[in-house]
Amino acid sequence: MAPLADPFRRVLSNFAACARSALGDARDAEEADTVRALEASVERFSQRHVDPARIDADARIDPAVLEAAKGLGLFGMTIPQEFGGAGLSMKAACRVMRCLGRHNASVGVSIGLHNGLGLRGLIHLGTPEQKQRYLPDLATGRLVACFCATESGAGSEIAAIRTSAVEDGDQFVLSGEKIYVTNGGFADLATVPARTPGLGGSRRGLTLFLVPLNLAGVSRGREEHKLGIKGSSTCTLHFDEVRLPRSAILGEVSRGLDHLAHILEWGRTLMAAGCVGLMQSALEKTLFQVTNRKQFGRVIGEFGMVREKIAAMRGRLHALESAMRLSTALDEEGPGGIPQESLVLKLACTEWAWAAADEAVQLHGGSGYIEETGVARLLRDIRITRIFEGANEVLRFHLASAAFAWDAGELAGLRLAPLMDAALRPEAERFDGLLQSLATALAEQKKAHGIKVFVRQMAQRRVASAVASLYLSLCVLARAQGEIAAGSADDALLDLTRHVLGELAAAAQYELSSFDEGRDGLASRVAARECERAGCALKEKTA
Known part of the structure; x- marks a missing residue:
């Protein structure tokens, strides 16, 4: 292959x-x-x-x-x-x-x-x-x-879905229960993945169905009481022998998992964009606070540690905007979509938006903890984003698994520096060196562990985090090159670019220098003993 x-x-x-x-x-x-x-x-x-x-x-x-x-x-x-x-x-x-x-x-x-x-x-x-x-x-x-995938036994593991659609003459009988359905309380039409045993020659295939929610056998549970995004509707949908015509099939039979990959690219990317918006709100609220709140006779924005936080928030926002623009442009190129790029967007946007909301609370001091300020709500609203549309831990697994399937030799031969303007060539050369380090790490891990590299999750986390940092770096450098070529790059842009690239390079370097089987084994043993103390003996000795 x-x-x-x-x-x-x-x-x-x-x-x-x-x-x-x-x-x-x-x-x-x-x-x-x-x-x-x-x-x-x-x-x-x-x-x-x-x-x-x-x-x-x-x-x-x-x-x-x-x-x-x-x-x-x-x-x-x-x-x-x-x-x-x-x-x-x-x-x-x-x-x-x-x-x-x-x-x-x-x-x-x-x-x-x-x-x-x-x-x-x-x-x-x-x-x-x-x-x-x-x-x-x-x-x-x-x-x-709305979209109904999650079940009590099937969250990030979509293949574990148990809702079924069984052929009955020229109809299908849909039975099952979907939980945590956003818009579920008022939606009229649902996309529902269901198991269709035997359909299309597949014993365990999933098929997508378009289900009008006014059909007999469809019922809705109560609205969930949530930590954040409280205004959105989230409820359970019950399908009790709902009869669907064959025309309700969406796409090809038993190809549901393949179809879901494309749907999730769009869902994750639009959700990630919303996170960037919330992050912008957090920065705006924080800027008002630090330029108006005085302590020790000065506005708190004068203090070094506050400046450091503001710079990090602004630099990260710049990186996410750059990655969003470039990745979504790649989606226009053809049928391949952005399967790996959308994973990076989801991971980075959700985690940096959470960090920005957290810093906003911190820099508001005690008032940030008071609901009337509106800052605490940002923290509550953003928390779900690291869970839904695929838990970030699972997405790191998918991103690392993809990386281990790349051609490490070709990756090591890629060079950005010759394509970059002289103003940012040192940063491009640093990027090239880190990309070679990533290629070396991928090759060494595959050589050391063979097929088992795909189940070594602590190593996978490091790989995924390094990939994300380097991809974001490439997007920032691409944007800077575009601005330079257009004659619109000024000192402020170059400073912002260099600042966030420094953070991203340090993050990538840290992950690529942290492969340590001894430490991984230590963490596994500590966790295994804790789980055993809770009454569950883990089967695997390492992870």
Whole structure:
């Protein structure tokens, strides 16, 4: 089997074009105009209709708020124009989601779920008849979409799904229970992966179904009481022998897992964009605090440790914006999508947004712990993002597994420095050295452990974290090169670029120098004894 293509080669093989793509939030000038208009509409909508404190306190979004959003076309932004939507690219949709996320996570999640996980299967896989039947009403918001995968025994392990759809003549009988369904309380149409034993010659295959939620046998559980994003609807959906016509099949039979990979790319990326918006809100609130709060006769922004935190927040935000722009542009290139790039976006955006919200609370001092300030809500709202759309630990496993399938020799031969302007060539040379170190680590781990490298999760975590840091570095450097070529790079941009690249290089270097089987074994033994003390003897001696 041919080695899996790595994202570094993908960018470096067409670096000039990638550098240009990192400069904007739309595929072309016409779409940029649409995005600017939508963004202005979202700003006005949020100021007039969105009260984050009330949404949080009521644990619901007033239906009038969602109706106003529908009137702006926000429920149709990813639906093709021929069906009444805006037909936005992934890049443009992410820009709108950033704006929504900056104002309120509950509203952003509700709209983002509809446009991402809720709609992507139908847009990408639907038959002409399915699209014509549903998309026009989904574009106006007359119908709202949701996505139902999680079960009590199947979270990140989608293959463990037990909900089944059994053939009965020319129909299917759907039975099972899906939990934690976002938009579940008011959605009209669900994309449901279900086990279809024997269908298409597969004993254990999954098939996707489009399920109208007004059918007999569908019922909804109570709304969940959550830590954050309290205004979004989250409930259980029960399917009790729901009869579906054969026309409800979405995509190919028994190819559900393959289809889900594409759907999840969109879902994770739009969700990651919302996290960037929340991170921007955290930075804005923090800047107001540190430039107004005085201690020891000075505004606290004067102090070195505060400056260090502000610089980190701004640099990370710059890196995430750069990676979002470049990765979503790659999605436009062809059918391959951005399977590995979307993993990096999800990991980095969720973890750095959490860190930004945490620092916002810290720099607000005691007032940050008081709900009325609004900063604590950011911390509560962002926490779920490291769990849903795939727990970050599982996604690190997937990213590292992909990395171990790359051609380490080709990876070691890649060079950025010759393509980079002299102003940032030292940073590019450092990147090249770290990329070679990554290639060496991949080769050494595979040589030492063979096929078992795919189950050594502590080593995998290091690999995934190094890959993420280096990919983000490449995106930052590409954006800087694009700005330099366009004549728009100034000292402020170069300082920002160098600052965040320093952090990313240090993170990559740390991970690549931390492979230590002795320490991994020690951690495994400590954890195993603790689990045994809790009544569970672990089967594996190491991990």
